[in-house]
Amino acid sequence: MTNPSRIAVDAMGGDEGIAVMLAGAARARRRFEGMEFILVGDEARIRAGLEAHPNLASASEVVHAAGIVASDEKPSQAIRRAKTTSMGIAIDQVKKGRAGAAVSAGNTGALMAMSKLALRTMPGIxxxxxxxxxxxxxxxxxxxxxxxxxxxxxxxxxxxxxxxxxxxxxxxxxxxxxxxxxxxxxxxxxxxxxxxxxxxxxxxxxxxxxxxxxxxxxxxxxxxxxxxxxxxxxxxxxxxxxxxxxxxxxxxxxxxxxxxxxxxxxxxxxxxxxxxxxxxxxxxxxxxxxxxxxGLNGIVVKSHGGANERGVDTAIGFAAKLLRDDLNRRIAEDLGNFEAKAA
The missing domain is CATH 3.40.718.10 (Isopropylmalate Dehydrogenase)
Structure with missing residues (x-):
């Protein structure tokens, strides 16, 4: 079963690095009190950054990832390293049902390719x-x-x-x-x-x-x-x-x-x-x-690479809202109704 109150965050993605990703997640945590996080990336650096955000630390699990997807890396190359990168592991948390959504500010092409391969499209999409x-x-x-x-x-x-x-x-x-x-x-x-x-x-x-x-x-x-x-x-x-x-x-x-x-x-x-x-x-x-x-079997949100902490907070907030209102169920119902009446 998917945990809808937990969001996996690629802490290594984005132009501004871990500090901004953690600050943004901390802002989101204050807005969504029941939300939990899986923070994926360099464990030592994430834990050091969490010292400035005790409220986030108390609601987060840290999952170590040795690799990072470069901003100019080709999607085909990134896919081959998915199991060792912060982006790939964050998406995998959704696939395994450990998180309801993943948020990353990393390479858009790689995020799209990894998400499609790992989560697949919903029935009818x-x-x-x-x-x-x-x-x-x-x-x-x-x-x-x-x-x-x-x-x-x-x-x-x-x-x-x-x-x-x-x-x-x-x-x-x-x-x-x-x-x-x-x-x-x-x-x-x-x-x-x-x-x-x-x-x-x-x-x-x-x-x-x-x-x-x-x-x-x-x-x-x-x-x-x-x-x-x-x-x-x-x-x-x-x-x-x-x-x-x-x-x-x-x-x-x-x-x-x-x-x-x-x-x-x-x-x-x-x-x-x-x-x-x-x-x-x-x-x-x-x-x-x-x-x-x-259209994927899971929620994946792409944050702008240059987003500040307020922007990261906004992206995580979108993911939380889509989970709360069960976006994929609504898409499935609407598409099912369309295909049934069009047949």
Whole structure:
């Protein structure tokens, strides 16, 4: 039986190392009092770091791992070392049922490959998808998937992504019937590839699904908040995500340069500081950190490699919420209902 109150943390993953991973886990422990942790990595270094976090130490088991997956390591190489690396052992804790979820800030490609090999896909799911929350102008963030797990997909995959994304949105965004759209080059029904148009036709016909399919959405509307879930292939999704992140940094840097260009601009900055602080908070990736591999027999959350302790806390919090609300059961039920009524 899986222990749903325990999360395995790859303590060696991420750009900032053990100190940030432990500090983030300690923050999460304070928010989720009943949560327990399996901290995987160099045992001596982890135990030394836990001296600064007695509350986390009292709720944690340390599992030693001699190896670390490098940030530039090829997934095929990382898989061969899975049994000896902190990332591979953290995932294995989920496979063995010792933890309900694994969280890592390490190499995304390696994490995806190891997770797929160790946990396999759920019954009825052909391929897992990487989903994350993106900031928007709407009341809620927007779920987007796939963000890089699959470069090529067919119509069946896109429909499954829509079902999984809607189930995730109901938990992450607390929505009863999320608005779902397919990313396309236009909003007209004849636009896009055969796979996209076929997936749209299936979703329009599936009135029994717990989602509101709104059709197509273009790239310039990703952050408008007009929909709750955006579905696409991993190639397009990864490009879109990085474009949005780059644009956010560009806007932030442009404002910083503009406000420091003259004395008058600096005075203007002081006057508008509350607004710029709100903008900074909204665009801060640490407030949206945590992408999840949907469709696997277990929860695996990818934290951004450069996340600070607040970002690590956010990622662990997502994992805890997905466990608490039984994400995989919801996906299985929704997919089962779809396939039964489509037959």
């Amino acid at each position: 052909d391929r897992p998808a990487l989903a994350a929350l993106m900031p928007s102008l709407g009341v809620n963030d927007t779920v987007m998937l796939d963000l890089g797990a699959n470069t090529e997909v067919d119509a069946r995959n896109l429909v499954q992504f829509a079902v999984m994304g809607a189930a995730y949105a109901r938990i992450a965004l607390d929505l009863e019937n999320p608005r779902v759209a397919l990313l396309n080059i236009g909003t007209e029904e004849m636009k896009g590839t055969d796979n996209i148009r076929e997936a749209a036709a299936e979703l329009r016909a599936a009135e029994h699904l717990r989602l509101d399919f709104t059709g197509f959405i273009e790239g310039n509307k990703l952050s408008r908040g007009d929909v709750d879930v955006i579905v696409c292939d991993g190639f397009s999704g990864n490009i879109a995500l990085k474009t949005v992140e780059g644009t956010a940094r560009f806007v932030a840097d442009l404002l910083k340069r503009a406000f420091s260009s003259s004395t008058r601009s600096k005075i203007g900055f002081l006057i508008s500081k509350p607004a710029t602080e709100l903008l900074r908070h909204h665009l801060d990736p640490n407030n949206h950190n945590g992408a999840v591999f949907l």
